[in-house]
Amino acid sequence: MCVEITINNLLIEMAPPKRGATVLKKEKQPLRSPIDSSSTVLVVGASRNIGLQLVRQCLALGARVIGTERTSSALHRLSGNKHILKADVTDGESIEQLAESLENESPITHFIYNAGMVQVGGSLHTATVQQMQSVYSVNTVGFVRTIQAVIKNLAAEAVIAVVGSRMGSISQNWYGEAYAYRASKAALNIICKGISVEYEDQFAVVMLHPGRIGSVPLTEGVQGMLNAVQATDIDSEFRFVNYNAELIPW
Numbered sequence: 001m002c003v004e005i006t007i008n009n010l011l012i013e014m015a016p017p018k019r020g021a022t023v024l025k026k027e028k029q030p031l032r033s034p035i036d037s038s039s040t041v042l043v044v045g046a047s048r049n050i051g052l053q054l055v056r057q058c059l060a061l062g063a064r065v066i067g068t069e070r071t072s073s074a075l076h077r078l079s080g081n082k083h084i085l086k087a088d089v090t091d092g093e094s095i096e097q098l099a100e101s102l103e104n105e106s107p108i109t110h111f112i113y114n115a116g117m118v119q120v121g122g123s124l125h126t127a128t129v130q131q132m133q134s135v136y137s138v139n140t141v142g143f144v145r146t147i148q149a150v151i152k153n154l155a156a157e158a159v160i161a162v163v164g165s166r167m168g169s170i171s172q173n174w175y176g177e178a179y180a181y182r183a184s185k186a187a188l189n190i191i192c193k194g195i196s197v198e199y200e201d202q203f204a205v206v207m208l209h210p211g212r213i214g215s216v217p218l219t220e221g222v223q224g225m226l227n228a229v230q231a232t233d234i235d236s237e238f239r240f241v242n243y244n245a246e247l248i249p250w
């Protein structure tokens, strides 16, 4: 028997968890790095769904928001203190252009990497080389290339927030499948841990999970992630936070 979920309007069947979900501890989330009128937020991958909602909510908090898109998107319909830049995270030249354009902006106080290629389902034998590589190039390598280019544009003690996925948690993998996606997000976890260590005196790094959008309303998933972002500062431990403040084990 399968459970049905909807992602990007696609009805997907997944095997039910073989083991029950564990009860996770929740963190307290005091405001440590508020997003407000003194903030400049960069959202990479802002054209739709979670990214677009991140921009919408940051604008509502009064921030200057820079959102990236690959092609003209619904971002243009949002009103507020925003700037739209083009970026394809698989294209080095495009990433360099993004970094160059950021020279004209105030330093980024909150960097949010949301760009992702979502892939669910698929047994071991359906994981192709092409699929593994394309998912990895956006979700993992794309993040590395982007942060390498824009790190010089970050403010002192900026928050680097990365939209990962609980599917990238090894201990929370109850039903297998989605090899490419899970691997890309698990790799993102270790990369972000590395950055949190290498830049521990300069930046704060946090991994986020929005919940399974569809089961969790989009506005709630995004608001929950922004609560975690704002509860993060240079003194915070590197952690993986669910939209509802649960701490997700690696």
Ligand SMILES: NC(=O)c1ccc[n+]([C@@H]2O[C@H](COP(=O)([O-])OP(=O)(O)OC[C@H]3O[C@@H](n4cnc5c(N)ncnc54)[C@H](OP(=O)(O)O)[C@@H]3O)[C@@H](O)[C@H]2O)c1
Residues within 6 Å of the ligand: 007, 008, 044, 045, 046, 047, 048, 049, 050, 051, 069, 070, 071, 073, 087, 088, 089, 090, 114, 115, 116, 117, 118, 138, 142, 163, 164, 165, 166, 209, 210, 211, 212, 213, 214
């Ligand atoms: N939806 C969920 O339930 C869920 C759960 C856990 C984690 N997440 C994570 O949340 C993030 C957003 O998910 P979503 O559901 O909003 O996905 P989505 O609707 O597929 O949106 C993906 C975003 O990434 C951008 N993107 C894809 N490839 C890119 C590239 N090469 N360069 C730059 N931007 C690129 C897309 O831009 P275009 O419009 O140009 O394609 C779009 O803005 C992803 O990282 C995903 O893994 C989602």
